[in-house]
Amino acid sequence: MTAMFGEAAEALRDDLVAVRRELHRAVETGLDLPETQRIVLRELEGLPLEISTGDSLSSVTAVLRGARPGPVVLVRGDMDGLPIAEATGLPFASTSRAMHACGHDLHMAGVLGAVRLLAARRDELPGTVVFMFQPGEEGQAGGRIMIEEGVLEAAGERPVAAYAIHVDSATPRGQLVTREGAMMASASALRLTVHGTGGHAAFPQHAIDPVPVAAQLILAVQAFAARRLPATDQAVISITRIRGDSEAGNVLSATVRMEANIRTLSMATLDTVREQLPPLLAGIAEANGCRLDAEFIPSYPVTYNDPAETREVLAVLDELVGPERVTRLEAPSMASEDFSYVLQEVPGTLVFVGAAPESGPMPLHSEHAVFDDSVLPLQASVLAELAWRRLARG
Structure with a gap:
């Protein structure tokens, strides 16, 4: 199957970079993210979506129903930052004592790109996609709260698969990384x-x-x-x-x-x-x-990539970017991830994408963490491709 979204994602590059940098400046922490939520809702305006917001947290759930019948898949992007005073010197750096030092600003922008890519082909879309914009990943269990508030039932039936991409400022730009089974601790x-x-x-x-x-x-x-x-x-x-x-x-x-x-x-x-x-x-x-x-x-459970689902994901990634740009981890990371709550309920896969800056690898959760946001079209196109192909499988 030919890649469907690469060129369209490249056409969104400037828009995705702009909203990512706006989100970076407007960083908020925890479960209450009113300004972040406002930006996400603004970016979703005018698209053929069913949108709802959380009761006890500033979440956003957007349901895109394709014109063709099919199952439901879920795509997650986390929203919150960390209570770290930024020291990157970037022109769009946060000036508060909070920072997107784990790349969640890129996560939101990448999912927003996937929304636009899939919405543009809604007439052909063979099923439904639930887009989950989640606060409170950094220790507040926002994913669990969104599940309790019904995100997995937002489309009327539970998803058959779930996907998320996490950027990594210590991995070479554009490298895609995942594994079957336990992914994070x-x-x-x-x-x-x-x-x-x-x-x-x-x-x-x-x-x-x-x-x-x-x-x-x-x-x-x-x-x-x-x-x-x-x-x-x-x-x-x-x-x-x-x-x-x-x-x-x-x-x-x-x-x-x-x-x-x-x-x-x-x-x-x-x-x-x-x-x-x-x-x-x-x-x-x-x-x-x-x-x-x-x-x-x-706190967070083991982040477990469903083996069968992840084998399909790896085959898609190999096709999209070439096997040389796909890393199959030998061992899981001892870090943890809130997406684990979703993967307890729905088979799916978490993928890391390298976003190390030209200056060299940077650690996550550091006041000096810098991410190369030129990877945003790749993020958006991979998420859209994974969702589309899973729906097409039925």
Whole structure:
């Protein structure tokens, strides 16, 4: 099959770059993104879409019904930025203390391009496409909230497949990257409070000092990951916060609070961590005369690319850009993604596209992150092509 959208996407280049840069300047964080939502709604005006907005978040759902009968597919673009003060020096840089340091401005622009490409061929479109513009990807579980508010039923029937593209400022421009199965890790947290008694720093024998107990717990966390979990399905468990409640240099803390960030590549491994790690730590604390409170906070599930769907996606990508520009990852990333909630419900695929600037690779989530927005026509055309071909398969 000949690629259908490449030339039309190139014709949209200037418009897509312009709206991406407007979104970059107007960055907002979290679930409430009124200005971002306003721009997205403005860009959708006049198109043959059924549009709805979220009740508890600034989401936008747009349904494009093709003139020909067929199934439903979903295309996701996330909307929120990060609470980072931008230091790129770009002429369109954000001047607030928030930044699109993970490329969500490109994600929105790419999906808006796909909307226009598919809407222009609505008379031939063999089915329905749901476009999901989602706030709160950066830790607020906006995808889960949109599912609870009915995004998967927006077209009247559930999608048979779902697709999303994520840009990467550390991957060469235009390189497409994905894999079958686990693509990105789950993310959860374990909050720990170690209760001692506090006391005078000169007389620790008269107190129960939780600080050395906390140190033992940190070591136990690292040993747990290395010795309780299979080497073939490891977890990354990092203590990311630790704080005692003493406000004076000569006072022992009465409590120490810590937080562990937990990343796994299977729900079975996450269940093992959740069930076995808290009681192990509680036992160590008790053996040292302390009491431990542990609170497990689940967040994003494993981002799992359906193998059969992803094989079809890889075949399309090979055809569109050539196999030399398609990377099949050998191992998943330990980062996490809110699109995981959609992929729990609908078979589909998350694809990364390289957007490294000419100056060289840049890390995501950095105040210096720069993305080459010349990849926007590629994003738009790939999303449109994947949606169209999946609909055509029935």
